[in-house]
Amino acid sequence: MQVAFLLYERFTALDLVGPYEILRTLPGVEPVLVAKAVGPVGDERDELRIEARRSPAEVTGPDVLVVPGGLGSRDLLEDRELLDWIAAVHEGTEWTASVCTGALLLAAAGVLDGVEATTHWLARERLAELGARPVEGRVVRRGRVVTAAGVSAGIDMALELAALTHGRAAAEATALMVEYDPHPPVAAGDLGRAPAGLVAIARELRRRPAVVAAWARRPLAD
Amino acid sequence: MQVAFLLYERFTALDLVGPYEILRTLPGVEPVLVAKAVGPVGDERDELRIEARRSPAEVTGPDVLVVPGGLGSRDLLEDRELLDWIAAVHEGTEWTASVCTGALLLAAAGVLDGVEATTHWLARERLAELGARPVEGRVVRRGRVVTAAGVSAGIDMALELAALTHGRAAAEATALMVEYDPHPPVAAGDLGRAPAGLVAIARELRRRPAVVAAWARRPLAD
Numbered sequence: 394m395q396v397a398f399l400l401y402e403r404f405t406a407l408d409l410v411g412p413y414e415i416l417r418t419l420p421g422v423e424p425v426l427v428a429k430a431v432g433p434v435g436d437e438r439d440e441l442r443i444e445a446r447r448s449p450a451e452v453t454g455p456d457v458l459v460v461p462g463g464l465g466s467r468d469l470l471e472d473r474e475l476l477d478w479i480a481a482v483h484e485g486t487e488w489t490a491s492v493c494t495g496a497l498l499l500a501a502a503g504v505l506d507g508v509e510a511t512t513h514w515l516a517r518e519r520l521a522e523l524g525a526r527p528v529e530g531r532v533v534r535r536g537r538v539v540t541a542a543g544v545s546a547g548i549d550m551a552l553e554l555a556a557l558t559h560g561r562a563a564a565e566a567t568a569l570m571v572e573y574d575p576h577p578p579v580a581a582g583d584l585g586r587a588p589a590g591l592v593a594i595a596r597e598l599r600r601r602p603a604v605v606a607a608w609a610r611r612p613l614a615d
Numbered sequence: 616m617q618v619a620f621l622l623y624e625r626f627t628a629l630d631l632v633g634p635y636e637i638l639r640t641l642p643g644v645e646p647v648l649v650a651k652a653v654g655p656v657g658d659e660r661d662e663l664r665i666e667a668r669r670s671p672a673e674v675t676g677p678d679v680l681v682v683p684g685g686l687g688s689r690d691l692l693e694d695r696e697l698l699d700w701i702a703a704v705h706e707g708t709e710w711t712a713s714v715c716t717g718a719l720l721l722a723a724a725g726v727l728d729g730v731e732a733t734t735h736w737l738a739r740e741r742l743a744e745l746g747a748r749p750v751e752g753r754v755v756r757r758g759r760v761v762t763a764a765g766v767s768a769g770i771d772m773a774l775e776l777a778a779l780t781h782g783r784a785a786a787e788a789t790a791l792m793v794e795y796d797p798h799p800p801v802a803a804g805d806l807g808r809a810p811a812g813l814v815a816i817a818r819e820l821r822r823r824p825a826v827v828a829a830w831a832r833r834p835l836a837d
Contacts, residue, residue, distance in 0.1 A: 410629050413663060433655070440647065442665065443664065446664075531794075532800070577795055577796070577797065578771055
């Protein structure tokens, strides 16, 4: 079972590596890292660079496609060459999946036309503009398309995929091997329960990372 | 605040990228990827290769050191040059941390002599042989040393570190940005609650990945 992971400049590293770590552990899985240019691809911070091993032309029939999110996804929404590859590959996949704003790329490729899907909470409006029907949910499965919410949700998604492709025992064994028994030390990962002050801080984290050091130690407003 | 992440051949990608994604998001953090040889370093599967950007000689005073685990950790337990670097850097860190079998490297470097620590459940005996005192726990903090259990536990550990270094608001904002509100689709990530049949399957996943495809769809024995 070939699982293709798409890389592009300014991807979010955990969007990719969470699902990679789960799926590559499954028996019989061949993971392949794909990008338009073979070679190192920088993450949002451009400190972490992961090597793409193959070009899209070399990966034409993966069984599973996983598209991670990242700030760079916005730069590719009119990249017909890449979007056509996603659309073509999707025709033959068993499962097509996205994490976070990877859903924007699936939508731009036409994979999510009128389909319910999830994405990072910051990108829901953009997802709707691209023709999908954003719904709340950490992992949303419609037909053979699976979308995950922001970043860490890709791990949950990949375990769900593992159960679908390899059976529940294999998914459970993988969860045990990566000790996926999360105990978040802060319970703040869900937008629906986040106070307004926290949402404002979170937005600044991404938008102005260089100028927010000053507030780092201040308490939450509410 | 400089956060150094150690890379070595056959590291576990999620051990590194989980904490990286949390900590690099914090204001004022400069993440640096360090390995003995600058350039691409292959993960356990050697499909995913992450570029090391600096040599140990170039990183002498990080504020935080994070050592991921991986099958390759066993190959470095007598690598005096690397272990001496870990020991020297640890003298000056605010926090020294490991994920999974990264604890073996901390122990071999003398950082965990007589210190309570956690690691992957498969490596507890080895950790004891190296002078640490293995205890159960997903994240174990003793003084300024923090160890995490297997693979995914690094995310919980990094959020705890984030709260310690940047305050609770910043940790919560980061959790919200990466939507860390986990809902595992299978509840099998904790060894203490895993049935024996599942443990056997999990061991095979790592030991004989090439020959276990046949059992993938079989149900659990118990």
